Amino acid sequence: MEHGKRFVEEYPEIGNLLERIFLKRELDEWYKGKCTEEIQIPMEFSGIHAIKKIHIRNLIGPSSETIIEMKDLQGKEGFLLEQKINILVSKLTPVYILDFSYKLRHNLIDGSYEIVGMAESLEVIQGANQIRRIMENRGYIELSYLYDFYDTVYEWRELPDIKPFNRRFTLGEALFTDVLEIC
Numbered sequence: 001m002e003h004g005k006r007f008v009e010e011y012p013e014i015g016n017l018l019e020r021i022f023l024k025r026e027l028d029e030w031y032k033g034k035c036t037e038e039i040q041i042p043m044e045f046s047g048i049h050a051i052k053k054i055h056i057r058n059l060i061g062p063s064s065e066t067i068i069e070m071k072d073l074q075g076k077e078g079f080l081l082e083q084k085i086n087i088l089v090s091k092l093t094p095v096y097i098l099d100f101s102y103k104l105r106h107n108l109i110d111g112s113y114e115i116v117g118m119a120e121s122l123e124v125i126q127g128a129n130q131i132r133r134i135m136e137n138r139g140y141i142e143l144s145y146l147y148d149f150y151d152t153v154y155e156w157r158e159l160p161d162i163k164p165f166n167r168r169f170t171l172g173e174a175l176f177t178d179v180l181e182i183c
Contacts, residue, residue, distance in 0.1 A: 007148050007171060011141070014093050018174055021092070022159055028182055031062070034091045035183035039064040044134045050123040060183050063176035064089050068131075070123050078107035083124050087131060090175040094140045097149055097172070098131065100124055143171070 008015030020026045038058040045054055045068065053069040070083040082103040089096045102120070104113040119125045132142060143149050149172035156164040162179055173179055 005151070005153065007143075007151065008153065014095070017093055018153060021180075022154065022162065022169075022174065025161060028180070031092070031180065032182055035060050035062055035178065037091050039066075039089050039091060041066055042134050042138065045131070048127045048130045050127065061178045062090060062092050062183070064091060068127065070121075070127060073121065073123075080105040081121070082112075083121060085119075085124060085127055085131065087135075088176055089140070092175055094138070095143055095175055096135055096140050097143045097145065097176075098128055100128070143175075148172075 008018060017027075021031055039056065041054055041056050045051075045066075048068065050071045051068060052071045055067055057065040057067070066087040066089065068085040068087070070085065073081040073083070075081065082105070084101045086099040086101065087096055088099065098119075100117060100119050102115040102117075104115070105111075119128045135142065150170050152168040153171045153174050154169045156162075156169060159169060162169070165179070166173070169179070
């Protein structure tokens, strides 16, 4: 059994919701309404150590993105490391995914080196742990890029009303992207 299918079996309420949205198309109006909702930044985020700035992107769609800019790390000899924690939150069901990005600069180099990946610095690791506790206390489930986000939820032949756009229809696309194109 694929992980994405196992995820919806582990959380049958999410599986039922996806079935009603994508297979039966019973919730188009509800889906449109959810896409226009704005997700608020949890007040507890302000207590995360080493935060420089928090902002949220509440676009019309089934998800919202919160960007937490951590304080820059200044190194010897002109190095500067900018750090961000990105939180993608579904408006359809209480799930989220974390992403980490870094920008490395040096005063002798024109431009910067940008990296996306794991939590690497102490500030980002501690911040991510605090975010996980806050989200869990609010009833959210964290998705993993390795085990959940990119796993197939439906085969395209099961979704005749949706135009195929990738090799497969993933859990991440179902919960975070307007694949129905009705928002």
